[in-house]
Every structure is written in C-alpha cells, then in structure tokens.
Amino acid sequence: MTSRRSVWLAGVGMLTLSRPAAAQQAERVWRIGWFATVDSFREPFSQAFVRRLQELGFVDGRNLKIEYRHAGGRLERMPEIAAELERLKPDVYFVGGSEANLIALKAASRDTPIVVVATDYDPVVTGHVTNLARPGGRITGVTPLQSVLPAKRLELLKELLPSARRVAVFTTAGTVGQLKVTQEAARRLGLTLQVLEFKTEPFDYDAAFADAVRGKSDVLMVLGSALFFPARRRIPEMAAKAKLPTMFHHAQWADVGGLASYGFSFSDMFRRAAEQVAAILRGAKAGDIPMEQGSKFEMVINLRTARALGLTVPQSIMLRADRVIE
Secondary structure, three states, X not given: OHHHHHHHHHHHHHHHHHOOHHHHOOOOOEEEEEEEOOOOOOOHHHHHHHHHHHHOOXXXXXXXXXXXXXXXXXXXXXXXXXXXXXXXXOOEEEEEEOHHHHHHHHHHOOOOOEEEEEOOOOOOOOOOOXXXXXXXXXXXXXXXXXXXXXXXXXXXXXXXXXOOOEEEEEEEHHHHHHHHHXXXXXXXXXXXEEEEEEOOOOOOHHHHHHHHXXXXXXXXXXXXXXXXXXXXXXXXXXXXXXXXOEEEOOHHHHHOOOOEEEEEOHHHHHHHHHHHHHHHHOOOOHHHOOOEEOOOEEEEEEHHHHHHOOOOOOHHHHHHOOEEEO
C-alpha cells in the first residue's frame, strides 16, 4: 500500500506545483459535503482532517466551504440528511463513521466522488469498492481493517486476562462483519461470547450491563461503531461499576477509563483521507486513488483502571503498549 500511496501522492505534488491552490484557485470556492453518524466535528481526528486540508491549500472560509451534517445517531434520518447534502451540490463527499452513511449517500447521489474513513466496516468485503489497489467507481478512502482487527483485540484481551472464559460483546446492526470475525476468534481461543445487540436508539445501556452481570461475563469487548461514540464516557464508567474489564477499538475510550484499546490512529486516518479529498479537488478520479489501509497502530493500557479493578497487567502487554495511562 505504501508504494501505491507514494505514486499518487507524487502526482498530487505535481498538481500542486503546476496549480498553486491559493493563487490559481482563489476565484473558486470548493464545497465538501461532510456526512457523519454523530456530531464529532470538534473531535481531534476531525480537526486533523481540517488542518491537513489547510496544509494542502484548501482553507475553510477562504477557498473551501465545508457543509457538515450529522444524524445525531438516528439511522432513520440518514436518507433525509444525505438528500439535503446532495441539494448543496458538493464537489466531493467525505464520510466518516458507519456504513449506513455511505449507503445513504450512494442512494442520494449519482456522480459525486466519495472519500470514506470506513470506521466500522470493510469496504471491500461489503462490496462498496472493487479492491484496495484500484477501487473503481467513485469511492475511495481509508479502511481500518475491521475485518481483521476484532480478532486481534480478542487475542490481546485473552493475554491480558488469561482466566477470562466468557466475553460480553456490544454490537449493532452495523458491526455484523466485526461480530463474525470475533465469533471465529472466540472459537479458536476457547472463549464463550455473550452477544448483546443494540437495535434501537436511545440504547439501553443499563439493561445491557445488567444482562452482562447476570450472564456472568468476565470481560466486555465493545465493537467499533460510531453509534457507541456518544456513550464513550458512560460505557467505561458503567463497566467500572460492574467490575468488567474492557477492550475498545480506539484510544479515546481508554483515555476516559476503558482498560485497553487497540486499533488505528483515527487522526492519522482522517489526515490521509484529507489528502485524498485534496487530490480529487485538483482533478484526480476517486476510483483511480488507491484505497488505503491504516498503518499507525496504537495499543493503550489504562493502569488506573487496572488498579481499580484489582488487575495486574502482564509485562508482555506493558512492553508492547504504545501508551500507558498511569
């Protein structure tokens, strides 16, 4: 992936040299239609996207207009919001979050290119792009390999807590692919899963944790979904009260009390997606831009949470952690 990325980034660089964005494109204001599941515009990874666009010469309020819309976690509103964005006639769509966002935009629009950060699905496995090297069509972006990483998270959880036998798993309709990978890994590791599916907003976390406690689960694994993001403080707090060690897909969860997280740097992925958006605004076709895999992994361990739970983190985990919260 690195070599392909170098090739198209070199092309972007040539376009930059021949067409300085600030000088020759000042007469035009480009429009990005940014579609999210929940309101995350002020989060560090979203701001990393905006800053990278600025570095590439596209400045919101000068030669760029970012039309940001989110569904407030209500999946039934996505077609309506996608249609609203389409009426604004953006030059490119940017879609972070769930697969439902992408599905809604594909239905609402016909030709506008789309750049995704596929946080809770694999765009190849789900058929949205032909392959990573040459996506074809009008979609490209960055994928965090959600068809692979859930198994790795379960392996780390088993290493972190060798005595664990039963794992509660929080899942939604949008994480079916992740759940399948997790179930396959559980069989291989000799673990039993207690699958707790959240179907309708607002999610009833009290009932889910009560089920996990009644089911005598030893640990909790939360699959990567934008729909869980608004509860990123509440879930770790409730897990602590229930004495359930937790594993998450993103460092922000460990930062607010989760025991552990393992996954890609969202800020890195959003910056790389900004490079793809900039390339499209300069004339590249989305289908010709390689779909990138995340490359910067982060394993975070929250020792404060471990101590509160009375756990000793194995040295093998501590040595591999990218960051430890004391």
